[in-house]
Amino acid sequence: MMYIEIDDLVGNAFIPYLQQTGKRTLSLKKINEFATNVVNYLNEKDENACLRLSRNRTNNFFYENSNLFKLDEDGEEKKVVLADEITDSYLIKRFSGYLSLSVLLAFRNTENTKILFEE
Secondary structure, eight states: OEEEEHHHHHHHHHHHHHHHHOOOEEEHHHHHHHHHHHHHHHHHTTOOEEEEOOHHHHHHHHHHTTTTEEEEOOSSSOEEEEOTTOOHHHHHHHHTTTSOHHHHHHHHOHHHHHHHHOO
């Protein structure tokens, strides 16, 4: 069983998003939809995958990575804001280097990432 956690999701959602748009704010809703796409993709490839998300894990992630990401809870929609000095190269080194090839391919699959770019 493969477990995909909040750090896997946020870090790897921002890589293609930052590369293609240059934007540093991404809604938590879009990240969750991306997560669903990734898990479905892996399960279709006969990889046993599931999400391990909880409020506690999410809070810990933003606390431990406060130099990289900020959770903006102003307004109706929660958004994740990437720090100005963080590059896509840094995100790749930090959040992709330890992933299995099948998970990495799922995170980079254009069908899975297109949800991040929809308005």
